[in-house]
Amino acid sequence: MSKDTKYVICGGLAFTEDKDMKKLRDLAKEGWILENFKYLSYKLKKSQPEDVVYCVDYNDDKNDLDSYFEIFSDSDWKHVCSYDGFHFFKARTGTAPIYTDADTQTLKYQRMNIDVKKGTIYILIATIVAFILTFVMERIDINSNIYETIKLISYMITGSGVGMSIVLGICILLINKKSKIKDSK
Structure with a gap:
Protein backbone atom coordinates (compact mmCIF):
# COMPACT_ATOMS: atom_id res chain seq x y z
CA MET A 1 0.00 0.00 0.00
CA SER A 2 1.41 3.38 -0.97
CA LYS A 3 1.57 6.37 1.36
CA ASP A 4 -1.05 8.18 -0.71
CA THR A 5 -3.67 5.43 -0.32
CA LYS A 6 -5.62 4.61 2.81
CA TYR A 7 -8.30 2.00 3.47
CA VAL A 8 -11.01 2.60 6.05
CA ILE A 9 -13.37 -0.14 7.17
CA CYS A 10 -17.07 0.51 6.63
CA GLY A 11 -19.20 0.07 9.73
CA GLY A 12 -21.90 -1.56 7.60
CA LEU A 13 -24.18 0.75 5.64
CA ALA A 14 -27.30 -0.73 7.23
CA PHE A 15 -25.79 -0.04 10.66
CA THR A 16 -23.68 3.12 10.51
CA GLU A 17 -24.40 5.01 7.30
CA ASP A 18 -24.55 8.48 8.95
CA LYS A 19 -21.44 7.82 11.03
CA ASP A 20 -19.51 6.59 7.98
CA MET A 21 -20.50 9.64 5.91
CA LYS A 22 -19.35 11.94 8.73
CA LYS A 23 -16.05 10.01 8.98
CA LEU A 24 -15.50 10.42 5.22
CA ARG A 25 -16.24 14.14 5.53
CA ASP A 26 -13.73 14.53 8.37
CA LEU A 27 -11.08 12.60 6.42
CA ALA A 28 -11.70 14.75 3.31
CA LYS A 29 -10.92 17.83 5.43
CA GLU A 30 -7.55 16.17 6.15
CA GLY A 31 -6.99 15.52 2.44
CA TRP A 32 -8.12 11.89 2.30
CA ILE A 33 -10.67 11.80 -0.53
CA LEU A 34 -12.98 8.86 -1.21
CA GLU A 35 -11.99 7.13 -4.42
CA ASN A 36 -13.68 3.74 -4.25
CA PHE A 37 -15.78 1.41 -2.11
CA LYS A 38 -15.49 -2.38 -2.20
CA TYR A 39 -15.94 -5.29 0.15
CA LEU A 40 -16.99 -3.08 3.08
CA SER A 41 -14.01 -0.77 2.93
CA TYR A 42 -13.46 2.73 1.62
CA LYS A 43 -10.38 3.43 -0.50
CA LEU A 44 -9.12 6.98 0.03
CA LYS A 45 -6.47 8.88 -1.91
CA LYS A 46 -4.30 11.63 -0.48
CA SER A 47 -5.10 14.95 -2.14
CA GLN A 48 -5.87 18.55 -1.32
CA PRO A 49 -8.22 18.89 1.65
CA GLU A 50 -11.86 19.35 0.68
CA ASP A 51 -14.82 20.68 2.62
CA VAL A 52 -17.43 18.26 1.28
CA VAL A 53 -20.26 16.09 2.48
CA TYR A 54 -20.85 12.54 1.34
CA CYS A 55 -24.06 10.66 0.76
CA VAL A 56 -24.82 7.10 -0.27
CA ASP A 57 -27.87 6.05 -2.22
CA TYR A 58 -29.05 2.56 -3.02
CA ASN A 59 -30.33 1.79 -6.51
CA ASP A 60 -29.79 -1.59 -8.12
CA ASP A 61 -31.58 -0.67 -11.38
CA LYS A 62 -28.77 -0.80 -13.96
CA ASN A 63 -30.99 0.13 -16.92
CA ASP A 64 -30.66 3.90 -16.90
CA LEU A 65 -27.74 4.85 -14.66
CA ASP A 66 -26.88 7.89 -16.80
CA SER A 67 -30.26 9.50 -16.05
CA TYR A 68 -29.97 8.43 -12.41
CA PHE A 69 -26.57 10.12 -12.03
CA GLU A 70 -27.80 13.17 -13.94
CA ILE A 71 -30.54 13.74 -11.35
CA PHE A 72 -27.87 13.97 -8.65
CA SER A 73 -25.60 16.11 -10.82
CA ASP A 74 -28.43 18.58 -11.39
CA SER A 75 -28.61 18.95 -7.59
CA ASP A 76 -24.83 19.62 -7.38
CA TRP A 77 -23.95 16.11 -6.18
CA LYS A 78 -20.98 14.49 -7.94
CA HIS A 79 -20.91 10.72 -8.38
CA VAL A 80 -17.77 9.30 -6.75
CA CYS A 81 -18.09 5.53 -7.07
CA SER A 82 -20.53 2.63 -7.06
CA TYR A 83 -20.52 -0.89 -5.75
CA ASP A 84 -23.25 -3.50 -5.89
CA GLY A 85 -26.18 -1.06 -6.03
CA PHE A 86 -24.65 1.44 -3.58
CA HIS A 87 -23.74 4.78 -5.15
CA PHE A 88 -21.59 7.33 -3.36
CA PHE A 89 -21.85 11.06 -4.03
CA LYS A 90 -20.14 14.15 -2.70
CA ALA A 91 -21.02 17.83 -2.70
CA ARG A 92 -19.73 21.07 -1.24
CA THR A 93 -20.73 21.65 2.35
CA GLY A 94 -24.02 23.52 2.39
CA THR A 95 -25.44 21.76 -0.68
CA ALA A 96 -29.06 20.72 -0.21
CA PRO A 97 -29.24 17.12 1.04
CA ILE A 98 -30.21 14.41 -1.40
CA TYR A 99 -32.99 13.30 0.91
CA THR A 100 -35.03 16.23 2.14
CA ASP A 101 -38.09 14.39 3.36
Whole structure:
Protein backbone atom coordinates (compact mmCIF):
# COMPACT_ATOMS: atom_id res chain seq x y z
CA MET A 1 0.00 0.00 0.00
CA SER A 2 1.41 3.38 -0.97
CA LYS A 3 1.57 6.37 1.36
CA ASP A 4 -1.05 8.18 -0.71
CA THR A 5 -3.67 5.43 -0.32
CA LYS A 6 -5.62 4.61 2.81
CA TYR A 7 -8.30 2.00 3.47
CA VAL A 8 -11.01 2.60 6.05
CA ILE A 9 -13.37 -0.14 7.17
CA CYS A 10 -17.07 0.51 6.63
CA GLY A 11 -19.20 0.07 9.73
CA GLY A 12 -21.90 -1.56 7.60
CA LEU A 13 -24.18 0.75 5.64
CA ALA A 14 -27.30 -0.73 7.23
CA PHE A 15 -25.79 -0.04 10.66
CA THR A 16 -23.68 3.12 10.51
CA GLU A 17 -24.40 5.01 7.30
CA ASP A 18 -24.55 8.48 8.95
CA LYS A 19 -21.44 7.82 11.03
CA ASP A 20 -19.51 6.59 7.98
CA MET A 21 -20.50 9.64 5.91
CA LYS A 22 -19.35 11.94 8.73
CA LYS A 23 -16.05 10.01 8.98
CA LEU A 24 -15.50 10.42 5.22
CA ARG A 25 -16.24 14.14 5.53
CA ASP A 26 -13.73 14.53 8.37
CA LEU A 27 -11.08 12.60 6.42
CA ALA A 28 -11.70 14.75 3.31
CA LYS A 29 -10.92 17.83 5.43
CA GLU A 30 -7.55 16.17 6.15
CA GLY A 31 -6.99 15.52 2.44
CA TRP A 32 -8.12 11.89 2.30
CA ILE A 33 -10.67 11.80 -0.53
CA LEU A 34 -12.98 8.86 -1.21
CA GLU A 35 -11.99 7.13 -4.42
CA ASN A 36 -13.68 3.74 -4.25
CA PHE A 37 -15.78 1.41 -2.11
CA LYS A 38 -15.49 -2.38 -2.20
CA TYR A 39 -15.94 -5.29 0.15
CA LEU A 40 -16.99 -3.08 3.08
CA SER A 41 -14.01 -0.77 2.93
CA TYR A 42 -13.46 2.73 1.62
CA LYS A 43 -10.38 3.43 -0.50
CA LEU A 44 -9.12 6.98 0.03
CA LYS A 45 -6.47 8.88 -1.91
CA LYS A 46 -4.30 11.63 -0.48
CA SER A 47 -5.10 14.95 -2.14
CA GLN A 48 -5.87 18.55 -1.32
CA PRO A 49 -8.22 18.89 1.65
CA GLU A 50 -11.86 19.35 0.68
CA ASP A 51 -14.82 20.68 2.62
CA VAL A 52 -17.43 18.26 1.28
CA VAL A 53 -20.26 16.09 2.48
CA TYR A 54 -20.85 12.54 1.34
CA CYS A 55 -24.06 10.66 0.76
CA VAL A 56 -24.82 7.10 -0.27
CA ASP A 57 -27.87 6.05 -2.22
CA TYR A 58 -29.05 2.56 -3.02
CA ASN A 59 -30.33 1.79 -6.51
CA ASP A 60 -29.79 -1.59 -8.12
CA ASP A 61 -31.58 -0.67 -11.38
CA LYS A 62 -28.77 -0.80 -13.96
CA ASN A 63 -30.99 0.13 -16.92
CA ASP A 64 -30.66 3.90 -16.90
CA LEU A 65 -27.74 4.85 -14.66
CA ASP A 66 -26.88 7.89 -16.80
CA SER A 67 -30.26 9.50 -16.05
CA TYR A 68 -29.97 8.43 -12.41
CA PHE A 69 -26.57 10.12 -12.03
CA GLU A 70 -27.80 13.17 -13.94
CA ILE A 71 -30.54 13.74 -11.35
CA PHE A 72 -27.87 13.97 -8.65
CA SER A 73 -25.60 16.11 -10.82
CA ASP A 74 -28.43 18.58 -11.39
CA SER A 75 -28.61 18.95 -7.59
CA ASP A 76 -24.83 19.62 -7.38
CA TRP A 77 -23.95 16.11 -6.18
CA LYS A 78 -20.98 14.49 -7.94
CA HIS A 79 -20.91 10.72 -8.38
CA VAL A 80 -17.77 9.30 -6.75
CA CYS A 81 -18.09 5.53 -7.07
CA SER A 82 -20.53 2.63 -7.06
CA TYR A 83 -20.52 -0.89 -5.75
CA ASP A 84 -23.25 -3.50 -5.89
CA GLY A 85 -26.18 -1.06 -6.03
CA PHE A 86 -24.65 1.44 -3.58
CA HIS A 87 -23.74 4.78 -5.15
CA PHE A 88 -21.59 7.33 -3.36
CA PHE A 89 -21.85 11.06 -4.03
CA LYS A 90 -20.14 14.15 -2.70
CA ALA A 91 -21.02 17.83 -2.70
CA ARG A 92 -19.73 21.07 -1.24
CA THR A 93 -20.73 21.65 2.35
CA GLY A 94 -24.02 23.52 2.39
CA THR A 95 -25.44 21.76 -0.68
CA ALA A 96 -29.06 20.72 -0.21
CA PRO A 97 -29.24 17.12 1.04
CA ILE A 98 -30.21 14.41 -1.40
CA TYR A 99 -32.99 13.30 0.91
CA THR A 100 -35.03 16.23 2.14
CA ASP A 101 -38.09 14.39 3.36
CA ALA A 102 -39.05 11.18 5.13
CA ASP A 103 -40.81 9.75 2.06
CA THR A 104 -37.69 9.70 -0.15
CA GLN A 105 -35.57 8.26 2.67
CA THR A 106 -38.19 5.59 3.30
CA LEU A 107 -38.12 4.63 -0.41
CA LYS A 108 -34.34 4.26 -0.24
CA TYR A 109 -34.58 1.86 2.70
CA GLN A 110 -37.47 -0.04 1.13
CA ARG A 111 -35.42 -0.65 -2.05
CA MET A 112 -32.48 -1.80 0.06
CA ASN A 113 -34.73 -4.01 2.18
CA ILE A 114 -36.16 -5.86 -0.85
CA ASP A 115 -32.68 -6.82 -2.08
CA VAL A 116 -31.48 -7.88 1.37
CA LYS A 117 -34.58 -10.07 1.72
CA LYS A 118 -33.88 -11.66 -1.68
CA GLY A 119 -30.28 -12.36 -0.67
CA THR A 120 -31.45 -13.86 2.61
CA ILE A 121 -33.85 -16.19 0.80
CA TYR A 122 -31.10 -17.39 -1.57
CA ILE A 123 -28.76 -18.03 1.33
CA LEU A 124 -31.47 -19.84 3.30
CA ILE A 125 -32.21 -22.10 0.33
CA ALA A 126 -28.50 -22.92 -0.09
CA THR A 127 -28.24 -23.53 3.66
CA ILE A 128 -31.22 -25.90 3.67
CA VAL A 129 -29.84 -27.83 0.69
CA ALA A 130 -26.41 -28.06 2.35
CA PHE A 131 -28.04 -29.14 5.63
CA ILE A 132 -30.02 -31.90 3.90
CA LEU A 133 -26.89 -33.01 2.03
CA THR A 134 -24.95 -33.07 5.30
CA PHE A 135 -27.74 -34.99 7.03
CA VAL A 136 -27.85 -37.61 4.27
CA MET A 137 -24.05 -37.88 4.05
CA GLU A 138 -23.79 -38.49 7.81
CA ARG A 139 -25.95 -41.59 7.41
CA ILE A 140 -23.88 -43.09 4.59
CA ASP A 141 -20.79 -44.98 5.65
CA ILE A 142 -18.20 -44.37 2.95
CA ASN A 143 -14.53 -44.21 3.80
CA SER A 144 -13.08 -41.92 1.14
CA ASN A 145 -11.07 -38.71 1.28
CA ILE A 146 -13.17 -37.14 -1.46
CA TYR A 147 -16.37 -38.06 0.37
CA GLU A 148 -15.03 -36.63 3.64
CA THR A 149 -13.96 -33.44 1.85
CA ILE A 150 -17.42 -32.99 0.33
CA LYS A 151 -18.98 -33.61 3.74
CA LEU A 152 -16.67 -31.00 5.32
CA ILE A 153 -17.56 -28.45 2.63
CA SER A 154 -21.23 -29.19 3.23
CA TYR A 155 -20.75 -28.52 6.96
CA MET A 156 -18.97 -25.25 6.19
CA ILE A 157 -21.71 -24.10 3.81
CA THR A 158 -24.38 -24.97 6.39
CA GLY A 159 -22.58 -23.12 9.19
CA SER A 160 -21.79 -20.11 7.02
CA GLY A 161 -25.35 -20.02 5.73
CA VAL A 162 -26.80 -20.01 9.22
CA GLY A 163 -24.42 -17.21 10.26
CA MET A 164 -25.11 -15.16 7.12
CA SER A 165 -28.87 -15.62 7.55
CA ILE A 166 -28.65 -14.29 11.09
CA VAL A 167 -26.59 -11.28 10.00
CA LEU A 168 -28.91 -10.53 7.09
CA GLY A 169 -31.91 -10.93 9.39
CA ILE A 170 -30.40 -8.31 11.70
CA CYS A 171 -29.79 -6.07 8.68
CA ILE A 172 -33.44 -6.41 7.66
CA LEU A 173 -34.56 -5.47 11.17
CA LEU A 174 -32.24 -2.44 11.21
CA ILE A 175 -33.31 -1.30 7.74
CA ASN A 176 -36.96 -1.63 8.76
CA LYS A 177 -36.23 0.32 11.94
CA LYS A 178 -34.47 3.09 9.96
CA SER A 179 -37.36 3.19 7.52
CA LYS A 180 -39.87 3.60 10.36
CA ILE A 181 -37.75 6.24 12.10
CA LYS A 182 -37.46 8.25 8.88
CA ASP A 183 -41.18 7.70 8.23
CA SER A 184 -42.16 9.15 11.62
CA LYS A 185 -40.17 12.39 11.13
